[in-house]
Amino acid sequence: MNGASSASQTLEITANAGVVQARQRVRALAQQCRFSLVEQTKLITAASELARNTLIHGGGGTMTGGLVEERGRRGVRLVFDDRGPGIPDVDLALTDGWTSGAGMGLGLSGSKRLVDEFLLETVPGQGTTVTVTKWAR
Amino acid sequence: MAAESVSDRLVGLLTVRGEDLGAEWSDKVAGSLGGRVSRAEVQRELKEIYTALVAALAEGGMDGRGEAFGEVRALLTELSRNRAHQGFTPTETAVSVFALKEVLEPALSGDDSDLQAYLKFSTLLDTLGLFTMEVYTRTREELISAQAEQLLELSTPVVKLWDGVIGVPLVGTLDSARTMVVMEKMLQALIDTGSEQAIIDITGVPAVDTEVAQHLLKTVVAARLMGAECTISGIRPQIAQTIVALGINFGDIVTKATLADALRHALRRSGLTLSRTAPQAGAR
Numbered sequence: 001m002n003g004a005s006s007a008s009q010t011l012e013i014t015a016n017a018g019v020v021q022a023r024q025r026v027r028a029l030a031q032q033c034r035f036s037l038v039e040q041t042k043l044i045t046a047a048s049e050l051a052r053n054t055l056i057h058g059g060g061g062t063m064t065g066g067l068v069e070e071r072g073r074r075g076v077r078l079v080f081d082d083r084g085p086g087i088p089d090v091d092l093a094l095t096d097g098w099t100s101g102a103g104m105g106l107g108l109s110g111s112k113r114l115v116d117e118f119l120l121e122t123v124p125g126q127g128t129t130v131t132v133t134k135w136a137r
Numbered sequence: 138m139a140a141e142s143v144s145d146r147l148v149g150l151l152t153v154r155g156e157d158l159g160a161e162w163s164d165k166v167a168g169s170l171g172g173r174v175s176r177a178e179v180q181r182e183l184k185e186i187y188t189a190l191v192a193a194l195a196e197g198g199m200d201g202r203g204e205a206f207g208e209v210r211a212l213l214t215e216l217s218r219n220r221a222h223q224g225f226t227p228t229e230t231a232v233s234v235f236a237l238k239e240v241l242e243p244a245l246s247g248d249d250s251d252l253q254a255y256l257k258f259s260t261l262l263d264t265l266g267l268f269t270m271e272v273y274t275r276t277r278e279e280l281i282s283a284q285a286e287q288l289l290e291l292s293t294p295v296v297k298l299w300d301g302v303i304g305v306p307l308v309g310t311l312d313s314a315r316t317m318v319v320m321e322k323m324l325q326a327l328i329d330t331g332s333e334q335a336i337i338d339i340t341g342v343p344a345v346d347t348e349v350a351q352h353l354l355k356t357v358v359a360a361r362l363m364g365a366e367c368t369i370s371g372i373r374p375q376i377a378q379t380i381v382a383l384g385i386n387f388g389d390i391v392t393k394a395t396l397a398d399a400l401r402h403a404l405r406r407s408g409l410t411l412s413r414t415a416p417q418a419g420a421r
């Protein structure tokens with residue numbers, strides 16, 4: 001039940017070009033939702049982080065994005081899904097500066113701060129799904 | 138034996154009225170290209186192909202991918218590459234091959250052996266037409282990736298802003314490949330111009346995520362190793378707020394809102410002071 005709205009579209013993230021496309025798609029959605037420039041930039045940046053995690057840590061996956069409406073509010077909801085290794089220790093992964101690779105370790109924790117709602121579902125050995133929502137002010 | 142007689146029949150059809158058919162073919166193709174290639178040029182190209190085609194058929198071949206058609210394919214490769222470079226569409230390129238079918242049609246007598254021959258010829262031209270398309274597509278792909286590389290070079294100019302101060306205005310997305318190019322160009326420019334101050338301006342960068350930030354930090358560290366100092370300018374309000382929310386720390390790297398601020402800072406660091414003098418009477 002945490003999927004995006006019915007009109008949402010799914011995008012494959014299997015190479016760096018997928019991350020670029022994800023940013024472009026999210027920019028279009030944020031503009032459709034009349035986000036301010038600051039809100040747009042925050043959501044695009046969060047999407048960039050999560051899409052790259054899907055690609056690099058999840059071994060590739062998808063982004064499903066669309067507009068949502070709830071209790072008179074309009075927003076953008078994005079679902080990043082992969083069938084990768086999963087995250088064994090979620091608290092550790094969400095710690096600022098912690099990385100299992102050579103990144104800055106701020107993508108997961110940082111993107112959580114850039115959106116209004118953040119849901120991380122992961123099963124080690126099965127995959128990871130991150131659902132984020134940002135509401136128009 | 139059957140295949141041989143078909144190709145013999147075709148050689149007959151194509152040579153008896155060879156001059157006429159060749160000319161008609163050239164007319165049709167030149168017409169389809171709308172004058173963007175001269176008639177004489179089309180005639181020259183097609184005459185060579187026509188001759189090679191008849192020679193291949195005379196050798197007894199009917200397989201467009203076979204050895205007998207090596208020369209034909211070489212000529213078609215040249216034609217496709219030229220069309221792709223000149224910006225013609227796939228249709229305009231393939232027409233050069235397919236038009237020969239139309240040209241041959243009225244020359245048929247209508248008896249069975251002619252029909253047989255025409256059907257085989259049609260299949261042969263389909264094969265050659267597809268070959269032309271493959272070469273065309275490959276050429277376009279080569280062109281596109283070459284342009285992408287050029288763009289990479291073009292979009293990262295390094296400019297001298299002042300004696301000892303260079304500027305690197307970044308526009309667009311900073312991925313790993315581009316950062317490499319930027320870094321190399323900037324470090325080289327520091328040496329070439331004997332500069333000790335570099336300003337990286339990110340006004341044109343739409344979003345700064347942790348990957349971009351990491352690339353920027355690496356570039357600054359590399360410059361420091363060479364004894365140069367970097368300032369990052371053009372940090373717009375939405376970028377500043379996003380960087381803070383992400384938790385990125387630029388450490389002791391100097392950042393400025395505008396390129397002008399960064400230049401003033403760089404000049405001061407290189408020992409220069411700017412002062413405003415009262416405007417002279419009569420000066421505007």
Ligand SMILES: Nc1ncnc2c1ncn2[C@@H]1O[C@H](COP(=O)(O)OP(=O)(O)O)[C@@H](O)[C@H]1O
Pocket residue numbers: 049053054057058082084085086087093094098099100101102103104105106107108109110128347
């Ligand atoms: N989709 C994912 N699949 C598996 N592991 C992940 C995924 N996303 C994040 N992680 C883990 O969480 C860690 C922290 O992620 P992040 O904050 O984005 O930092 P970074 O990507 O710089 O390492 C990663 O190093 C990785 O171990």
Ligand SMILES: [Mg+2]
Pocket residue numbers: 049052053103105106107108
């Ligand atoms: Mg990350």
